[in-house]
Amino acid sequence: MGRNKTFRGKKSSGGGKREQNSTKIQQQHRNATQKGVRGSYESIPNENALYEKFYKESGFIPEEEWDDFWSALKRTLPTTFRFTGSKGHALGTMKVLKDTYVPHLRGIEWDGEQVAPPEPIPWYPDSLAWSMTVGKSTIRRCPPFKKFQNFLVAETTVGNISRQEAVSMIPPLMMDIEPHHTVLDMCAAPGSKTAQLIEMVHTGEEARVEAATKETREGEPTNDGDAGGRSTGLVIANDADYKRSHMLIHQTKRLNSPNLIVTNHDGTMFPSLVTSAPGVSPKEYLKFDRILADVPCSGDGTARKNYSVWRDWLPNSAFNLHLTQVRILVRGLQMLKVGGRLVYSTCSMNPVENEAVLAAAIDRCGGIDKVNLVDVSDRLPKLIRRPGFKSGWKIMDRDGVWYSNYNEVLNSPEEGREGRLARIMDSVFPTEGGKTDDDATRIPLERAMRVYPHLQDTGGFFIAVLEKKQEIGAVKDEQGGATRKKMAAVAKSKPSTTTSESATPAAEAEPSTAMEDITTATPEIPAPTEPAAPPSPGKRKLEDEESVDSTTTKKPKTSPEPTTEPVAAPTTPAKVKRGMTPEEPFKYLPVSHPVLQQIFTYYDLSPRFPRTCFMVRNADAHPARAIYFTSHLAKRILEANEGRGVKFVHCGVKAFMKQDTQSPETCPWRIQSEGLEIVSPWIGEKRVVRAVKRETVHALLRELFPKVGADETEEEQGKRKEEEAAAAAAAAVEAVETTSKQPEQKPEATTEQQPEANPPAETTPADTPAPTTTIDEIRDQVARLGMGCCVLKISPQPGEFTDAMVLPLWKSRFSCNLMLPKDDRKAMMLRLFDDQNEVRDSTMKNRAEWRDQQVKEKEGAVEATGETEGEVKEEGDVVMEEAAA
Numbered sequence: 001m002g003r004n005k006t007f008r009g010k011k012s013s014g015g016g017k018r019e020q021n022s023t024k025i026q027q028q029h030r031n032a033t034q035k036g037v038r039g040s041y042e043s044i045p046n047e048n049a050l051y052e053k054f055y056k057e058s059g060f061i062p063e064e065e066w067d068d069f070w071s072a073l074k075r076t077l078p079t080t081f082r083f084t085g086s087k088g089h090a091l092g093t094m095k096v097l098k099d100t101y102v103p104h105l106r107g108i109e110w111d112g113e114q115v116a117p118p119e120p121i122p123w124y125p126d127s128l129a130w131s132m133t134v135g136k137s138t139i140r141r142c143p144p145f146k147k148f149q150n151f152l153v154a155e156t157t158v159g160n161i162s163r164q165e166a167v168s169m170i171p172p173l174m175m176d177i178e179p180h181h182t183v184l185d186m187c188a189a190p191g192s193k194t195a196q197l198i199e200m201v202h203t204g205e206e207a208r209v210e211a212a213t214k215e216t217r218e219g220e221p222t223n224d225g226d227a228g229g230r231s232t233g234l235v236i237a238n239d240a241d242y243k244r245s246h247m248l249i250h251q252t253k254r255l256n257s258p259n260l261i262v263t264n265h266d267g268t269m270f271p272s273l274v275t276s277a278p279g280v281s282p283k284e285y286l287k288f289d290r291i292l293a294d295v296p297c298s299g300d301g302t303a304r305k306n307y308s309v310w311r312d313w314l315p316n317s318a319f320n321l322h323l324t325q326v327r328i329l330v331r332g333l334q335m336l337k338v339g340g341r342l343v344y345s346t347c348s349m350n351p352v353e354n355e356a357v358l359a360a361a362i363d364r365c366g367g368i369d370k371v372n373l374v375d376v377s378d379r380l381p382k383l384i385r386r387p388g389f390k391s392g393w394k395i396m397d398r399d400g401v402w403y404s405n406y407n408e409v410l411n412s413p414e415e416g417r418e419g420r421l422a423r424i425m426d427s428v429f430p431t432e433g434g435k436t437d438d439d440a441t442r443i444p445l446e447r448a449m450r451v452y453p454h455l456q457d458t459g460g461f462f463i464a465v466l467e468k469k470q471e472i473g474a475v476k477d478e479q480g481g482a483t484r485k486k487m488a489a490v491a492k493s494k495p496s497t498t499t500s501e502s503a504t505p506a507a508e509a510e511p512s513t514a515m516e517d518i519t520t521a522t523p524e525i526p527a528p529t530e531p532a533a534p535p536s537p538g539k540r541k542l543e544d545e546e547s548v549d550s551t552t553t554k555k556p557k558t559s560p561e562p563t564t565e566p567v568a569a570p571t572t573p574a575k576v577k578r579g580m581t582p583e584e585p586f587k588y589l590p591v592s593h594p595v596l597q598q599i600f601t602y603y604d605l606s607p608r609f610p611r612t613c614f615m616v617r618n619a620d621a622h623p624a625r626a627i628y629f630t631s632h633l634a635k636r637i638l639e640a641n642e643g644r645g646v647k648f649v650h651c652g653v654k655a656f657m658k659q660d661t662q663s664p665e666t667c668p669w670r671i672q673s674e675g676l677e678i679v680s681p682w683i684g685e686k687r688v689v690r691a692v693k694r695e696t697v698h699a700l701l702r703e704l705f706p707k708v709g710a711d712e713t714e715e716e717q718g719k720r721k722e723e724e725a726a727a728a729a730a731a732a733v734e735a736v737e738t739t740s741k742q743p744e745q746k747p748e749a750t751t752e753q754q755p756e757a758n759p760p761a762e763t764t765p766a767d768t769p770a771p772t773t774t775i776d777e778i779r780d781q782v783a784r785l786g787m788g789c790c791v792l793k794i795s796p797q798p799g800e801f802t803d804a805m806v807l808p809l810w811k812s813r814f815s816c817n818l819m820l821p822k823d824d825r826k827a828m829m830l831r832l833f834d835d836q837n838e839v840r841d842s843t844m845k846n847r848a849e850w851r852d853q854q855v856k857e858k859e860g861a862v863e864a865t866g867e868t869e870g871e872v873k874e875e876g877d878v879v880m881e882e883a884a885a
């Protein structure tokens with residue numbers, strides 16, 4: 001790295017004179033990108049004269065590579081996906097792909113052509129990310145691919161696989177996250193990278209927890225600071241858009257991380273978070289070990305999947321975003337610990353949004369003595385990339401006129417400065433050009449990484465790793481220079497009609513305190529206002545969004561004017577827009593709370609388990625429905641910042657849910673499947689069922705209510721049928737609730753580029769005979785258990801499973817039931833047993849007959865679903881209702 005980049009671009013015509021052909025180009029562009037054109041990707045021509053001119057004439061791409069670059073940009077992007085979850089789990093699922101599916105997908109010829117099987121992405125560690133180029137129609141019609149697709153869909157639905165663009169996976173890999181790190185993801189929605197960050201914080205956790213549980217259990221006091229082997233780090237995922245911050249919750253939910261907080265703030269003014277206890281003076285503030293600033297950008301590197309780039313791309317989109325990008329980066333650097341790392345990334349290839357942003361932000365923070373770029377050229381050696389530009393880039397305006405420096409802009413015809421050029425700041429131009437390589441003040445911009453579509457058949461991307469060397473102190477004022485003042489005045493007098501107004505607030509609107517270093521300034525939090533309406537133009541096309549919205553032409557919502565006033569502790573939730581729900585408060589339960597005590601006793605929970613981290617979401621701190629678990633640090637932050645106006649949107653994993661029970665000896669708090677991995681290592685043997693056999697798991701998956709216990713008397717049979725009918729009714733209501741609870745936004749799993757939305761089990765005839773299975777191995781154990789919730793622990797054994805597993809089980813009087821969502825059940829049957837059969841409910845017929853009889857007897861007085869009234873039904877779990885004892 002380090003070669004000075006030269007550009008072959010057409011020389012600027014002096015003072016920015018309009019090129020002769022600019023009007024023609026503009027007209028061509030307008031014709032090709034008529035506003036309001038809607039339609040499928042295929043119906044939009046992959047043409048945009050200005051876009052082509054910009055990249056061709058700029059010289060960013062070496063001439064000999066131009067044809068490859070340009071044709072790659074026009075090709076459909078390969079489908080790429082990543083195995084998610086804890087590393088052991090992800091590796092296990094990946095192994096199924098590798099060993100079971102890929103061998104059957106090799107050497108296939110379809111419609112007279114060789115079809116390539118999926119391949120691991122060469123630079124992604126442990127082969128956990130894969131790519132495939134096979135077309136949709138082949139997937140739909142070619143049986144081995146169709147079967148493979150069923151596997152992909154099932155695993156994506158349950159969250160073991162995430163579709164994510166290959167280049168988007170790079171920034172987290174550059175962050176070197178450790179399990180104790182505090183991490184901030186400043187612009188996080190929809191959350192593909194947040195998911196990676198969370199996975200990284202939890203690296204090695206399973207083994208650490210297992211080791212911790214093997215330590216002496218008896219007589220150890222509850223230790224508040226002891227995480228029982230759990231990771232002590234934290235991820236704060238933030239997005240300025242309220243709705244999108246909720247997409248983050250959906251996207252990260254499957255990871256069940258108690259070490260995650262979701263916030264909703266404008267990243268340019270992200271509030272300083274207090275970590276010291278209330279009343280402690282001086283206050284202590286959170287600084288981050290790692291920050292990701294995956295900022296809003298023009299997205300011109302996403303043209304292969306985002307047709308709006310072809311339709312709408314204009315060079316001035318980048319000018320509009322540049323200032324917001326600089327501000328987000330500067331704010332991130334302020335909040336970074338000395339020695340900490342910040343990764344800056346965009347899916348744009350334009351230096352205005354990349355190198356120019358880095359140079360401006362580093363300059364504002366005091367130069368490379370304070371913040372420098374890290375040389376990561378030895379990282380991910382199989383990733384082919386190009387170095388960042390040292391200098392030499394030029395700026396093109398919307399008429400296709402090139403400018404080499406800011407003077408050319410200032411000296412351009414009057415109409416330019418007052419109108420079409422008003423948003424060009426001097427910081428979009430190179431500043432390092434005059435410096436030699438050994439100049440101690442030179443910012444080594446070449447240490448950044450540029451990824452181009454033609455290099456490894458990906459999208460375009462930009463990544464830079466920054467390290468904070470010293471505290472920053474007060475940052476330079478962006479309005480300081482005379483030219484900038486002039487620019488700001490122009491911008492102020494002439495409100496923009498472009499799409500990025502709120503993304504580029506006039507410089508003077510920014511509260512200076514928000515830009516001061518938090519070690520030297522009184523931290524301020526913008527007063528609670530309506531949920532921040534973010535600058536939308538930079539919203540990168542979601543990996544999961546296949547809607548046809550433009551990223552560059554959408555009229556943004558207006559951001560509320562920020563205020564620098566310190567916030568008096570609000571007693572009521574912030575006012576919210578219609579249709580948005582105010583967040584419930586987070587209230588931690590004292591260990592002595594009778595409900596917690598009941599839970600601890602019933603499950604014989606180890607005293608080593610961090611008992612102080614259970615909380616509820618209501619102002620009365622009343623455990624009415626759900627009890628959540630969070631990490632210690634999340635608790636500290638939520639409590640220390642209560643009443644400071646910080647917009648916490650989400651935190652905590654549901655650990656226990658309230659269940660209606662008629663039997664007094666049954667604990668009404670069942671372990672929620674989300675919290676199973678957290679709680680199960682610490683519960684006592686009296687609520688554990690142990691198994692090793694594959695057939696036991698298969699039988700429990702295939703049969704909804706396997707019978708347990710001895711032969712029943714007639715009276716017992718009646719009771720069992722009563723229980724099962726109630727359970728079936730509950731499950732029916734649950735299914736309805738689960739469907740209606742789907743969030744509005746599509747999760748990543750349900751995209752157009754997703755392997756065909758062609759649900760496997762419903763539409764695919766079973767191609768495997770129903771095996772004979774039995775739960776004999778656990779029948780007696782289950783029969784001896786008291787009714788209610790317990791966990792099934794499956795240990796690895798030669799010839800059976802190779803990995804340990806834990807599953808939630810509900811023991812009724814005469815039957816048991818794996819409390820798994822339907823999708824999880826199906827995915828497991830396919831993954832573990834290659835079984836596409838429907839789940840069986842052999843008691844259904846009996847129950848239906850019995851219920852009909854009851855209904856007749858009561859003259860229709862009892863509606864099946866009415867029997868579940870008052871019961872808590874939670875998304876994803878099959879709720880079991882106990883029969884009256």
Ligand SMILES: C[S@@+](CC[C@H](N)C(=O)[O-])C[C@H]1O[C@@H](n2cnc3c(N)ncnc32)[C@H](O)[C@@H]1O
Nearest residue numbers: 187188189190191192193240266267294296540
């Ligand atoms: C490129 S997307 C982020 C993609 C995300 N990192 C991922 O991997 O899924 C940019 C995001 O920034 C958000 N955004 C825009 N302006 C922002 C601001 N001033 N502060 C914080 N977030 C902002 C947008 O709502 C959008 O969700």
